[in-house]
Amino acid sequence: MSGYDKLIFELSSPGRIGYSLPAPDVPNADPKELLAAKHLRASPPELPEVSEFDVVRHYSRLSQLNYGVDTHFYPLGSCTMKYNPKLNEDMARLGGFARLHPLTPETHSQGALQLMWELARDLAEIAGMDAVSLQPAAGAQGELAGVLMIRAYHLARGERRTKVLVPDSAHGTNPASTAIAGYRVVQLKSDAEGGVDLTDLERNLDEEVAALMITVPNTLGLFEPRILEISEMCHAKGAQLYMDGANLNAILGITRPGDLGFDVCHFNLHKTFTTPHGGGGPGAGPVGVRAHLEPFLPTPVVTKTDDGYALDWNRPQSIGKLQAFWGNFGMLVRAYTYIRTMGPDGLRAVADNAILNANYLMKRLEPHYDLPHPGPCMHECVFSARRQKKLGISAMDVAKRLLDLGFYAPSTYFPLVVEEALMIEPTETESKETLDAFCDAMIQIAREAESTPQVIHDAPVTTPVRRLDQTLAARQPDLRWRPRGG
Amino acid sequence: MSGYDKLIFELSSPGRIGYSLPAPDVPNADPKELLAAKHLRASPPELPEVSEFDVVRHYSRLSQLNYGVDTHFYPLGSCTMKYNPKLNEDMARLGGFARLHPLTPETHSQGALQLMWELARDLAEIAGMDAVSLQPAAGAQGELAGVLMIRAYHLARGERRTKVLVPDSAHGTNPASTAIAGYRVVQLKSDAEGGVDLTDLERNLDEEVAALMITVPNTLGLFEPRILEISEMCHAKGAQLYMDGANLNAILGITRPGDLGFDVCHFNLHKTFTTPHGGGGPGAGPVGVRAHLEPFLPTPVVTKTDDGYALDWNRPQSIGKLQAFWGNFGMLVRAYTYIRTMGPDGLRAVADNAILNANYLMKRLEPHYDLPHPGPCMHECVFSARRQKKLGISAMDVAKRLLDLGFYAPSTYFPLVVEEALMIEPTETESKETLDAFCDAMIQIAREAESTPQVIHDAPVTTPVRRLDQTLAARQPDLRWRPRGG
Amino acid sequence: MRYLPNTPAQQKEMLRSIGASSLEDLLSPIPPKARLRRPLNLAAALAEGDLVRHMRALTALNADSDQYTCFLGGGAYDHYIPSPINHLISRGEFFTAYTPYQPEASQGTLRTIYEYQTMVAELTGMDVANASLYDGASSLAEAALMAHSATEGREQIAISRGVNPLYRQVVATYVEGPNLRVKEVPLGDGTTDLAALKKTVSGKTAAVIVQYPNFFGCLEDVQAAADICHEGGALMIVATDPVSLGLLTPPGALGADIVVGEGQGLGVPLSYGGPNLGVFATRTDLVRRMPGRLVGATVDRDGKRGFVLTLQTREQHIRREKATSNICTNVALCALMATIHVALLGKHGLRKVGELALAKAHYAAEALTKIPGVRLRFGAPFFKEFALQLPKSPERVVKRLAKEKILAGIPLKPFDRSLKDCLLVAVTEKRTRQEIDAFVQALSQAVV
Amino acid sequence: MRYLPNTPAQQKEMLRSIGASSLEDLLSPIPPKARLRRPLNLAAALAEGDLVRHMRALTALNADSDQYTCFLGGGAYDHYIPSPINHLISRGEFFTAYTPYQPEASQGTLRTIYEYQTMVAELTGMDVANASLYDGASSLAEAALMAHSATEGREQIAISRGVNPLYRQVVATYVEGPNLRVKEVPLGDGTTDLAALKKTVSGKTAAVIVQYPNFFGCLEDVQAAADICHEGGALMIVATDPVSLGLLTPPGALGADIVVGEGQGLGVPLSYGGPNLGVFATRTDLVRRMPGRLVGATVDRDGKRGFVLTLQTREQHIRREKATSNICTNVALCALMATIHVALLGKHGLRKVGELALAKAHYAAEALTKIPGVRLRFGAPFFKEFALQLPKSPERVVKRLAKEKILAGIPLKPFDRSLKDCLLVAVTEKRTRQEIDAFVQALSQAVV
Ligand SMILES: Cc1ncc(COP(=O)(O)O)c(C=O)c1O
């Protein structure tokens, strides 16, 4: 239904209904008798009046305007858009999980608590950490929790450190989370190989530094070869080492943040552990720490006692809570299901195949696009369209053309240290056949850039809409539908 | 993914797997030790070797090549393509229904038996019949059961009747089922108004006639006005009156087959009672009878006893079984859910709105297409494209053009008594807005037939494939995939 | 009402443009004295939440085979159903479409059926398969009718007593009209008595029917039966369980002319016995006598591969009383479940399923027959199902084990009085050793 | 492994074209001494069937709110979830897509978010809403930070003790970094003590925060609080339950500058407390200070309407440490659930839900307080939730009723020692009179 152009409000017809509610089975149901007029809404909200079928057809059609992993190769770098197993969905929908109230007495939520305790234990093993909190709702909140724990740790030792070092290749959430935690962000340069510039690190590393926050493998898809050195340098100055675990998929069972010297590390369950991305979320961002940071974990902590599992609220040094309840439990069920499905060998095979796929793809595309940092890469590779740019074809143009050829686009213009960046993460769940088809398309585009650039400039033409006017959207924000004449 | 052209076999890669099975947990698992070689398959079947993700993406993409009720208006006449409530699906998937084995002891399937007993009771009330069997798997099997019961009835009374009368407007399953039941089919002419030609009926109605089988409303969407007369004539000759209930949607709560004089009537739960059509099935075709035919119902019959519900196998005069078990239970759950959702007033409103929608649509299209039988119609109306045919545009051409305009097509070339038939059934679950959009498209096509016929001849152009070569398909049947060089 | 979109205002507006003053005007053709003057006598409408509560209460009275340990078979089996199946068949584009009369807008359905036909042909070892019939039993009946016509009207059907008795009842119903005579062939030690079969087959015989594995789980000598059948110039019909054919020799390699079967085990939920999946396959030279829909490959105007319903001149909507069958609506969605299931299990998975079921069934049989007084009723080799002879009434045993959440098996008395002391036990790949041991334990207590 | 497509042969082939002799070659950058030389110490892989069995066993230890009668609230509620929601959000095109960075291939997601923003604006009575934040509590914390910046760095937050204590804990965590001071305002008889509020608000106050309905179910005088707040030049932040806003006056009409809320009640499963839906709305003039993603309407090259992510210069991926928030992944799918839920309930349905909950809650309160020794703790008007004072330990009562499959409510002691004899009871539209009467019956026995 690529021609379908309606909003649900535009299907509305006065008096039509799409709900089913019982008649009141209790006396005096009249709100006016129960509440003062000032509490009662004067006029109904302008919401659609549609039938259930209107709703089903509308959203079925809207869904068809999307590309998703289930229907398209989705090589969005840094996001690990792997297959989301259907079994995970069945498990998350079991009544005892999906219909469990968060404030149910612990005696009646032992299954959920056990699952959380076991998942935290497994994640700690996977990352080589001593304890894990499952509470953060996503990676960014995991970062905030991690930096706040580092902050609490220093304060507990009577140190008021003020700075956090973050490489220029870092994801935007790293500096943003650090700032919210009350630190000044100092940006470190990347060196020619794409790693942390040790001299720049040296220069900035003083007693004011609370932590160094880096991503492993980094956003260039590269493993920081001097990580152990870096870890020593930081710890020598009393700084903590934080690992952004968004790219953990690449090192499962190969090496562990804890063994690399990291004190804190967050996980993105919606990346490494197959919870679906849902069009932007929800995700889950558990955070793991070494023993010295354990006292500062968010409350409550799931513990195992002689008479079962429990929520431990008595954590005097805790940084407190990050969301109202215990974490994005529905996502935890999915991640737990996945880990149990794969087992240790399966998880290691995930990393191996993610790395293999990325390097294969890199090799095939290297002759056609500039590769600022030659491989071997880990789970993803970052090309630059600067060669095409000279022909007037930007990274964005390449992305749009890919849409016409039946593929979602790589991440573009990230990381910022690569001009015209095309950040490609194939993941281990895609087959060689799919990678080859994608590479053929990328190569075709490189050729078109030289021979027939106009088809690229015109792209996309097969999508429900063509290129959209971003400037207009920002200049005259239209952020909500209004009834005609309304 | 309208460009997607693969078969699952074409995704196969030797050694790839998509299943998850446990390792044997019992000793000597080697088949060769348990069975003689002659029983063991010599070479594996040529089946695909694909991953779970291959399968998910393949069938997700294939689904997108279909039009369905959830995404498109689907005015396929005689098929009652109404909205299939999602609630029905949830109910049919409850473990106690979906995972219940048919040979579970009755003590442990009381919920299922109660549901079947209540559904049979409700269908009997809806049709004004005395008893209902839920066993037939679809309408055609309901017809076979009905005619066999009529046969058994006559035989029990020592009468060997040989003929069954069927109007020329009847659906193909009517004569086909009748023939399988061992009767000679005598075709009755329709009169100018589209009803049964009474003189032709008179002429053929003799003691050899076991039954008259008619559809109410008939396949022209018309209610047979002389139905009571016809019923008297038949019964006077000792012939039984069978109603094809495929169009029952039109008369819910308005009139009842039993009250119209019918002795037998089948139901299509996948039409009137919202069970999904599933791309061709499964459906369910319960059959209802008046008391005098009750002894002949298929076995077993669900009965209510003092100690609960039971399957009654002791039916000496029964015609026997139609399928291995008790009926398409999954469909029965859906129909039961629907009836309970609607209640008596809701079901009546269904008929009223089905009739209203059909007449509204008929009125709007009447100026543009020939209407062989003027209204009022019931739940559907049948136009003829003969006017367009003179311009070289056939009913099939109209259908193909509709696909390009975002609608599925009406039934075409049925009933056979109307040349270039376009049989349109909107159903009550479609809104006036949708009907108007469809009528606009039909009117546009009528205009194009005069002004720009080529766009119609070229249609469809927006579908995954264009018009297909039916002759080639029939001349050189290619009914299965074969490995290249295989 | 949430399923009825037109508002009172719209209804008025529509009546106006129709030129009717009320809906009554449109009902004029209906004889007043036949009108229903009262509301239907049905329970009042239930709100969604209340209805869900009611339905859950009903299911609570049924034995969910995930809450009970299921050893029931007899034509329906508790096999592994991979998770993706339900997710994929539930996509509205598959789920709410109908028979693909407009192929250009139905390529999704058509392509899956073509895949299904290929898979069935591969599994059964036959040339062609149709798009599905209702279930295994009605498929068998259709096969008998097809044999009748394919043999220019021969009027006898020789059917082994090893064939599921429920299937035999359905065959009896279907051959009533054409009035064919059904001759039952007795069993030897669990399999068809071939000498008796030889006596039964004659120039009047349209078809010989055996089941493989048969109702008692035993493996027939299909080839031998086929040889006898073909000597008599009849068609060999084999009813089978497709789940077994990853491991067992396909009937097509054993002389079958028509292979039918119940496909429920291929990813279709038990659902109290329906909907099921009628599998039907035959030889190329018989294709025009075949019942049911067929999908074929062809090309579109631009030469692009596409799929259509084909050879429709066999079907009721064209041939009417001369059609090869009366079937119209089939079980396409169940065929899709099977297609996805077979795709997931693939070239080797079904064999593994078969190996597991075979091994577990034999482990169970061995352990069960160690119980004093419990023995295998038949000596013939079996696949995943076997008949046990018990020292106590099977009905009583079943009742007793049900209390322990074990569905022990099917008492055979209702099917054959001579087997009134027998219980039919099925063991699929889903049963764990632990479950089997618990069953043995419970049974040993129940029979003392 | 069924999730890993590349076969050993393909892996070899790929290594060859990469020019690596083995995968080890590709791991060279990893310091050998940091390599894990053993398999991860995790349970071995479970086959699908075994895993399902294990998970079912875990769920059996939890109180499914369809098996228990749920009177629990405190920020999560057992509301009616219409069936279509799960079917629609499960469509892979929604479910497996991510943040719509490529709008041309994401119009489905973008359009639903635009619809969501409109619905939230309508319900809250505000100008604009964002595409969602994590949950109600973190939304409230983000609102506090936004007020801090919008008031050019004012450093005090006045928060009513009527605000959910769990939310207050989250606010405390978020304001730690910017080091704002949180001043708690005491309650009068169930609602904020306005005199005390007046004393608290000063030129240093960045925001006043009240909850409506508040944690105890009581209805604050939001307008009065807003007037006090605005006199002090601070921003009025109201935390709300959108489910109530079909019936109750929207905070936007009561002087709110920022409205946040927990959207779980709008069709999102309880799921043991997450994922939830963080609702966030404000005034047009504050939009550039807003956290989270925003979708806006625009046109494509052909002038056709289309939707895009807009005003992104607020966000971390562009502004980095200067961003209005650190949020990236939000809860889009929960927002979609809410969108579909609100679409189904429509203009009048949410009001009906509110009326039912209101009536049933008052019916329950009346009946419960007829039990000797049981009384309402607060006198202020309430919506669907209320605090009961019990003559027996609430913890003991809860334990006792759980045995009768009733989840009686939330003991308030952990949140406020002064309420150690109180139980917080929530009654949604899902509770039937029968269930309420059974609750009353059980409680009356439990407290004697
Ligand atoms: C490298 C990196 N770090 C952090 C994040 C933030 O994680 P989340 O989106 O789960 O908050 C992401 C994901 O977008 C990322 O790619």
Ligand SMILES: Cc1ncc(COP(=O)(O)O)c(C=O)c1O
């Ligand atoms: C008028 C009529 N009669 C009978 C049938 C046959 O019903 P079924 O397809 O359920 O076998 C149909 C449906 O195709 C029909 O439209």
